[in-house]
Amino acid sequence: MNILNWNALDANAQARALTRPVQTVAAQTRDSVAGLIAQVRSVGDVALREITERFDGVALEIFEVSEAEFAAAELAVSAELRIAMQQAADRIDTFHRAGMAQPYSVETAPGVVCEKVIRPIARVGLYVPAGSAPLPSTALMLGVPAKLAGCREVVLCTPPRKDGTADPAVLVAARLTGVHRVFKIGGAQAIAAMAYGTESVPSCDKLFGPGNSFVTEAKQQVAQAGAAAIDMPAGPSEVLVIADAGANPTFVAADLLSQAEHGPDSQVLLLSDDAAMIAAVQDQVEAQVAQLSREAIARQALGASLLIKVDSIAQAFEISNRYAPEHLILALRQPRQWLDNVEAAGSVFLGDYTPEALGDYCSGTNHVLPTAGAARAYSGVSVASFQNQISVQAASREGIAGIGPFALTLARAEGLGAHANAVALRLGVAP
Numbered sequence: 001m002n003i004l005n006w007n008a009l010d011a012n013a014q015a016r017a018l019t020r021p022v023q024t025v026a027a028q029t030r031d032s033v034a035g036l037i038a039q040v041r042s043v044g045d046v047a048l049r050e051i052t053e054r055f056d057g058v059a060l061e062i063f064e065v066s067e068a069e070f071a072a073a074e075l076a077v078s079a080e081l082r083i084a085m086q087q088a089a090d091r092i093d094t095f096h097r098a099g100m101a102q103p104y105s106v107e108t109a110p111g112v113v114c115e116k117v118i119r120p121i122a123r124v125g126l127y128v129p130a131g132s133a134p135l136p137s138t139a140l141m142l143g144v145p146a147k148l149a150g151c152r153e154v155v156l157c158t159p160p161r162k163d164g165t166a167d168p169a170v171l172v173a174a175r176l177t178g179v180h181r182v183f184k185i186g187g188a189q190a191i192a193a194m195a196y197g198t199e200s201v202p203s204c205d206k207l208f209g210p211g212n213s214f215v216t217e218a219k220q221q222v223a224q225a226g227a228a229a230i231d232m233p234a235g236p237s238e239v240l241v242i243a244d245a246g247a248n249p250t251f252v253a254a255d256l257l258s259q260a261e262h263g264p265d266s267q268v269l270l271l272s273d274d275a276a277m278i279a280a281v282q283d284q285v286e287a288q289v290a291q292l293s294r295e296a297i298a299r300q301a302l303g304a305s306l307l308i309k310v311d312s313i314a315q316a317f318e319i320s321n322r323y324a325p326e327h328l329i330l331a332l333r334q335p336r337q338w339l340d341n342v343e344a345a346g347s348v349f350l351g352d353y354t355p356e357a358l359g360d361y362c363s364g365t366n367h368v369l370p371t372a373g374a375a376r377a378y379s380g381v382s383v384a385s386f387q388n389q390i391s392v393q394a395a396s397r398e399g400i401a402g403i404g405p406f407a408l409t410l411a412r413a414e415g416l417g418a419h420a421n422a423v424a425l426r427l428g429v430a431p
Helices: 011-017 026-043 045-056 067-076 079-098 136-149 168-176 187-196 213-224 249-260 275-289 295-302 313-323 335-341 356-361 397-413 417-427
Strands: 002-005 104-109 112-120 123-127 153-158 181-184 206-208 238-243 267-272 306-309 327-331 347-350 387-395
Touching: 026 045, 026 187, 026 213, 045 187, 067 168, 079 136, 079 168, 104 397, 112 397, 123 136, 123 187, 136 153, 136 168, 153 187, 168 181, 187 206, 187 213, 238 249, 238 313, 249 267, 249 275, 249 295, 249 327, 249 356, 267 275, 267 295, 267 313, 275 295, 275 306, 313 335, 327 335, 327 356, 335 347, 347 356, 387 397, 397 417
Parallel strands: 002 306, 123 153, 123 206, 153 181, 238 267, 238 327, 267 306, 327 347
Antiparallel strands: 104 112, 112 387
16 A cells, blocks of 8 residues: 655646546546447347356356246355344344335415425345355345335346356355345346346336446436436445554454455545554555455545645545445544535444444444545435435415415516416416
8 A cells, every 4th residue: 555645736636646546547448348238238148148158257048047046045154144144134124124204294274284205216226246256235225125115126146157156155145134035147237237127127116236447337327317316336345444543453454454355446545643543544455455365346446545644633534535436434533523524435434343244243333335525415224225205285275375375486487488477377367
């Protein structure tokens, strides 16, 4: 990891320092993803078979997971892992249930009642990565809120393994949340299949889930084309740690590496006002990365990651808000006192004993979060992500008599005669 002194950089160098790795390759992936989407849209399952064999190295005739495969997965998953997944699912349910939006009704004027009703999105598609590291936790993070929302149909796509099966833990996690239709399809082609539909895969109204830069680009392209809505830009993982002189450099290094090991295009940043802390973390990162089974992947991510010296913790928050990280860890002595300084982040972790990994698995919050700076305007997945909130209004004869004249005045001011006439007819006046 490179060490930078933030205040020694000019504005252009500061902007370059905060550039995500994926931003430099987006142009290269855009055309490739567009080609894959067009292929799937054109010939459906035929394209999925060819692309799956090309990228995943396995020839599949049938993509949907069978009941026999679900049963085999149940036997393959240890009791210990199943208990851990059930515990995680229960906490995710507890947290998300508490935050569910509620319908309401209010009389805004005598005889005028306005309401908000909530309806589940009918058909949703979930994407669960399973490339170099299968993520059954993502199946929980998406499946639990989809179930709470009451979505009528939930389908899940996850990449196949070399033997043509889906990861057993992903299948068990899916079943724990009530998801019964799982397809062994990965990458941009899975997004295209769920957006446009094929002979095997139903088209979905909204797509959810994280992925690499190809998956993220595919989600954005199908959304721009109006084929399906998406939850958010949720691409390569990232973490930003703000640490003061009292932080534990061993903990900080471990937190940085927990995200670096996700993939070579992940990015991790440390901001600190203490040079000794930065040096200690750098030493710890080097010591710990050498012990990782995914060392090669983590080292690639570390190549685009930074240790940044700032003048103050307040300045660190200014930089963090500009970067808008997916995960923000506050390794500070009084972390909650600094929480009001956070303006843009996907999820925040307070203090030395709240590693980001808890949020990834079992604290209860959702780990499907906006990346690449999207946290400035997007929030993480919640039950509301799987719902539509519909406004309803009802006016009596007396109600329109009371507020209709104001509507008439506004319609006339905007030059919309038909609007004015629709009100005027009911009031019995000239438009």
